[in-house]
Amino acid sequence: MVLDSTTTVILYGLTALLLGLSWMRDPGKTREALGKARRSLLLILSPLASVILLVTLALTALPPSLLSRLVGAESGIPGTLLASAAGSVTLIPGFAAFPMAKMLLDNGAGIVQVGVLVSTLMMVGVVTLPMERSILGWKAAVARNAFAYGHSFLVGLALWMAFR
Amino acid sequence: MKRTFGILPAIVLCGFYLAWRPEKAFGFFSLAGSNFLVVLSILPPVFILLGLFDAWVPRERVTALIGEKSGIAGAGLSIFLGSFAAGPLYLAFPIAETLLRKGTGLFNVFLFVGAWSTMKIPMLLFEMQSLGVRFAAVRYGMSVLGIFWIAWAVERVLGEKGRRELSERFRP
Numbered sequence: 058m059v060l061d062s063t064t065t066v067i068l069y070g071l072t073a074l075l076l077g078l079s080w081m082r083d084p085g086k087t088r089e090a091l092g093k094a095r096r097s098l099l100l101i102l103s104p105l106a107s108v109i110l111l112v113t114l115a116l117t118a119l120p121p122s123l124l125s126r127l128v129g130a131e132s133g134i135p136g137t138l139l140a141s142a143a144g145s146v147t148l149i150p151g152f153a154a155f156p157m158a159k160m161l162l163d164n165g166a167g168i169v170q171v172g173v174l175v176s177t178l179m180m181v182g183v184v185t186l187p188m189e190r191s192i193l194g195w196k197a198a199v200a201r202n203a204f205a206y207g208h209s210f211l212v213g214l215a216l217w218m219a220f221r
Numbered sequence: 222m223k224r225t226f227g228i229l230p231a232i233v234l235c236g237f238y239l240a241w242r243p244e245k246a247f248g249f250f251s252l253a254g255s256n257f258l259v260v261l262s263i264l265p266p267v268f269i270l271l272g273l274f275d276a277w278v279p280r281e282r283v284t285a286l287i288g289e290k291s292g293i294a295g296a297g298l299s300i301f302l303g304s305f306a307a308g309p310l311y312l313a314f315p316i317a318e319t320l321l322r323k324g325t326g327l328f329n330v331f332l333f334v335g336a337w338s339t340m341k342i343p344m345l346l347f348e349m350q351s352l353g354v355r356f357a358a359v360r361y362g363m364s365v366l367g368i369f370w371i372a373w374a375v376e377r378v379l380g381e382k383g384r385r386e387l388s389e390r391f392r393p
Contacts, residue, residue, distance in 0.1 A: 065262045065263065068263065068266045069266050071270070072266035072267075072269050072270055075273055076269060076273065076329065079273055079276070079277065086276045086277070087273075087276070088223050088273065088275045089271065089272075089276055090269070090272035090276040090277075091272060093271075093272040093275055093276070094265075094269045094272035095268075096270040096272065097268050097272075097315055098264060098265065098268045098289050101264075101315055103228045104228075104311075105264075105311065106228050106231070106257075107228045107230070107231040107261065108231075108311060109253065109256045109257055109260060110228070110231040110232065110235050110253065111231050111234070111235075112233075112248060112256065113232075113235075113256055113379075114234060114235050114238055114249070115237075116252060117248055117249045117252060118242075118245075125293070131393070148317070154368045155344075155347055155348050155351040155352060156351055158351070158352055159351040159352055162352070171352075171353060172359075172360060175352075175360065176339070176360065178338075178340055179310070179338050179339050180310075180335075180338045180367075182310065182311070185310070186310045188314055189311075189314055191314075191378070192314040192315065192317055192318045192321075193314070193317070193387065194383075194386070194387055194390070195254040196378060196379055196383055197331075197375055197378070197379055197383070197387060199335070200374070200375045200378040200379070201331070201371060201375050204328065204368070204371040204374050204375065205338075205371055206364075208367040208371060211363060211367070212359075212360055212363045212364075215359050215360075215363050216356065216359050216360065217361075219354070219355060219356075219359045220356075221318070
C-alpha cells in the first residue's frame with residue numbers, strides 16, 4: 058500500500074500544478090474543465106460503487122484457503138478452468154490481485170492455476186462489462202473480454218513451460 | 222446513451238449475503254471501505270486531469286500523435302500512456318472515451334486499454350516482489366504479445382462498419 062499512497066500523492070500534486078497553471082492562463086476554460094470533470098465523476102459513481110460492492114462480496118464469500126484447495130498444483134485442467142472462471146467474474150487491480158495470488162501459492166495452489174487467475178483477474182471482467190459496453194459497445198467489449206480470457210490460458214501455458 | 226446501471230442489485234445481493242453470514246460483516250465492510258478509499262483517492266484527480274486535457278489539448282495534436290495513421294510511434298505512445306496509469310481497469314474506459322473523442326486510432330485505444338490492464342510499471346515491481354521475478358517476467362512478456370493480438374483481433378471482429386461506428390461514436 059506504500060506504493061499506492063506514493064502514486065496518489067504524485068497524482069494529486071500533478072493535478073494541483075496543472076490546475077494552477079490552467080487557472081492562470083484562462084480561468085473560464087478551467088472552470089469548464091472542472092465542470093466536465095464533475096459531470097463525468099457523477100456519471101461513473103453509481104456503476105463504480107456497484108463494482109466495488111460486488112468485488113468485495115466475491116472476495117469475502119470465497120476465502121483463500123478454499124480457493125487454494127480448489128486450484129491446487131494437482132488440480133489439473135478442472136482447477137485451471139475454475140481459476141479462469143473465478144478470475145473472470147471481477148476485474149480487480151494488481152495491488153489486490155498479487156498479494157492474494159501469493160497467499161494462494163503459499164497455501165499450495167498451482168503456478169499455472171495462479172497465473173491464469175491473475176491474468177483473468179486483471180484482463181477479464183464480467184461484472185464490469187456493462188461499463189465497458191457503454192464506452193466500447195457490446196461487440197468490442199465482449200470480444201475484448203473473450204480474447205483476454207483465451208490469452209490467459211496462453212499465459213498459463215508459458216508459466217508451465219517456465220516452471221517445469 | 223444510458224450509462225447508469227443501478228447500484229440497487231449490488232446492494233440487495235450484498236444484503237442477502239450478510240444476512241446469511243452475519244459473521245462476515247466485519248471483513249466485508251473493512252474490505253469495502255478500503256476499496257472505496259483507494260478508488261475515491263484516485264478518481265477526482267484523474268477526472269480533473271481528463272477535463273483539463275479535454276479543454277486544452279486540441280484534437281489535431283492528439284490525432285497526429287496517436288491517430289489512425291500514427292504508426293509504430295503512436296502504438297508505442299499508447300502503451301506508454303496505459304502502462305504509467307494508476308488505478309483499476311474500469312477507470313480506463315472513461316479515458317478511452319476521451320481518447321476516442323480526440324481522434325485516437327481504434328487500434329491504439331485497444332492497446333491503451335490492454336496496457337492499462339496488465340502492463341502497469343508500478344504493478345510490475347509489486348508483482349516481482351510478491352510472486353517472484355520469473356513469474357512476473359513470463360507474465361509481463363506474454364502481456365506484451367497479448368495486448369497486440371487482442372487489439373488486432375477485436376478490430377477484425379468489429380469489421381469495417383463496426384470500426385467506423387466506434388471511432389465516430391464520440392466525435393463532436
